[in-house]
Amino acid sequence: MADPRLIGRSVARREDPRLLSGRGRFVDDIQLPGMLHAQFVRSTVAHGLITSIDLSAVREVPGVVAAYTAEDLPLGDITALLGRPPHEFVPTAMPVLARDRVRYVGEPLAVVVARDAYAAEDGLAAARVGYETLAPLTSEEQALAPGAVLVHDEAAHNTLVDVSLFATDGIDGIFDDAPCVVQVSTRTGRQNALPLETRGAVAHWDDREEQLVLQTCTQVPHQVRTVASRSLGLDEHKVRVIVPDMGGGFGLKCAVGREEIAAAAAALRLGRPVKWIEDRKDALSASFLAREQHYEVRAAFDEQGTILGLDADVVCDMGAYSCYPFTAGIEPLMAAAEMPGVYKVPAYRVRGRAVTTNKAPTAPYRGVSRPQYVMVVERLFERAARELDLDPVEIRRRNVITDFPYTGVNGITYDPGSYLEALDLCERSVRDEGWYERQAAAAAEGRHIGIGYSCFSERTGYGSTAFAQRKMAVVPGFDISEVRMDTSGAVTVTTGTMSHGQSHETTMAQIVADELGLDIAKVRIHQGDTERITYGWGTFASRSITVGGSAVRLAAAKLGDKLCRIAAAHWDITPEETELDRARVRRKDDHSAVLGYEQLADIAYLRAHLLPKDVEPGLTATATFDVFNDGTFSNAAHGVVVELHEGTGQVEILRYICVEDVGVAINPQVVEGQCRGGIAQGIAGALFEQVTYDGQGEPSATSFMDYKVPTAQEIPDVTIHHLSTPCAFTETGAKGAGEGGTIGAPAAVLNAVNDGLRATGIELDHTPITPGTVHSALRGNPENVS
Structure with a gap:
């Protein structure tokens, strides 16, 4: 008999029929009634004081609906913290829109909102910004040179982090006495992660739910929700972040960006949906970079x-x-x-x-x-x-x-x-x-x-435990999963991970299908919705299958245990005398005695009076997993x-x-x-x-x-x-x-x-x-x- 297990097999990707036939739904595919389009006035100098921002001509451009500076949209800064002493770490606040100073070419200064994307681009050309330029620092050597101008006044020597984590006693003597000492001096170039889909967001206010709904391509939806709620001054339950299909991330999209917050603020101000899609020029030059x-x-x-x-x-x-x-x-x-x-x-x-x-x-x-x-x-x-x-x-x-x-x-x-x-x-x-x-x-x-x-x-x-060693104020790690079976015996699985090309719809379903003995077609994976996912840290650092997949398996196992308890009560035996087998529960001592998942779901939902007293109605199980x-x-x-x-x-x-x-x-x-x-x-x-x-x-x-x-x-x-x-x-x-x-x-x-x-x-x-x-x-x- 062929091995029925799915783990370890190259099951065809379940995402492919949708994505290869053009039925994927990415941020730029979203169209909402009355939707407006946003783009950003960006700094043309690398370092300078802002002396003026004149948007009066922008607002006169045909099709432009509004244009806002930091003064018009009072938003809280985005500040990342480490729990390290001041000599090891200096925090720097990143304003959503630059206020008094610009620190790189491409830094967003103002948001222009128009009836279509072309009018928004026309509006950018009409903006007038005045600067008092400062000497730009374009290399590590310039930044660390004595007397260098400071990028942030609070960061002496232009140093944000300076840590010496390890220093073995006597190491100088080891090098002095070693028969062979070799040295390498190396530099690596600054790179762009270059996901096929650039960053983007669509924001609107849902009157019925009294929520800001922010649809964006992010690897970390819950972290975007936290930053958006704090920056906009909203309770977190009033912000819902949804991630549709996503065309790559590679880490770039696990940092919370400024533009998605500004687009959301504009949507709230105007009472209309606002879409922002990053163009490739901005993605290459003004988005998050890496590696240098x-x-x-x-x-x-x-x-x-x-x-x-x-x-x-x-x-x-x-x-x-x-x-x-x-x-x-x-x-x-x-x-x-x-x-x-x-x-x-x-x-x-x-x-x-x-x-x-x-x-x-x-x-x-x-x-x-x-x-x-x-x-x-x-x-x-x-x-x-x-x-x-x-x-x-x-x-x-x-x-x-x-x-x-x-x-x-x-x-x-x-x-x-x-x-x-x-x-x-x-x-x-x-x-x-x-x-x-x-x-x-x-x-x-x-x-x-x-x-x-x-x-x-x-x-x-x-x-x-591992992330806490870095002394991050925000400590990622665990994942939470819920597995819910409906009356047809099919299951929906939530995971706090976030697929952007890693095939989670396939691999997570393989784990659940194996654990419950289900046909993989009966398993649906849901992720990327802060309203439906209890909490999640998203996808980065190769954590999805190790941490998220472990939580998914544990939740599926808990659901399997509940199915066995219901079946055991029906047969008046102990749960230990039952086992899961191909979408059903059977008695270990009599394999002809079986109850299919649909039969058990019928009891759990539609005939709850038959449930044992210690079993709650419904077929839902939640589990968490962390690495200690x-x-x-x-x-x-x-x-x-x-x-x-x-x-x-x-x-x-x-x-x-x-x-x-x-x-x-x-x-x-x-x-x-x-x-x-x-x-x-x-x-x-x-x-x-x-x-x-x-x-x-x-x-x-x-x-x-x-x-x-x-x-x-x-x-x-x-x-x-x-x-x-x-x-x-x-x-x-x-x-x-x-x-x-x-x-x-x-x-x-x-x-x-x-x-x-x-x-x-x-x-x-x-x-x-x-x-x-x-x-x-x-x-x-x-x-x-x-």
């Missing part, structure tokens, strides 16, 4: 290649403001806490800083600092391998964690994983395909082929083969192999899709994407003519091998799978490029790796290599 980081790191090794210590200084350029709820601490705290990664590092010292500059603020982006620090650590191992004349894979073997559970020097306990097994399989796959022989043959022909690896873990399933340890760790090894073309400096990826372990894969095809998408974004950061600024703080990439996004032509086929080390404390054995591809790709690509440059004696440490840089390196011009 600078690492100065050194590592000490003994003669055999065993790591003795790690010493790091991390500076993250977080732009003009802290994002809500994560604060500017999200990137330096992530890097500082988790940098040792998969390696047995016995001594560790780290300083992590977040600086503020006159750039669009930073939000989480897939991986959050892990692509950067993994790249740094992997470069250190490559460099040490050359210094000690060791094979670069062998030196990793000697240092990866193999005994579990393992508590690292960073105080984090790692649950069982397959770090060494993944690395071995990855290298064996590359060798078995003959790439080392091809590399040697290419070298004889004067071609440059490089092979690179990365080995890493991804901490997932962050619970309240350090979370669970997925792991992977990536192997990359590249060819460097002398004439153009182009980096061509010839082969990409990934060996990953995400515990139990609920739906392997979905997991592979997550991995391939993540790898594509990691390659983008390694080779293509970057937002730079001129001396006046003007962003360089405001269209796809300038922001270099890779296409299918540049992204190779990816071979994925699966290992499985089930998690012991999630309800399904699953570990997170959302960010791993992105985390490992930059390190593997950079190492492969450097392997291809071996004969030149030049090494690269910064990303993105441009063709010009590779061209200069191949010609042996280190002075032109940045």
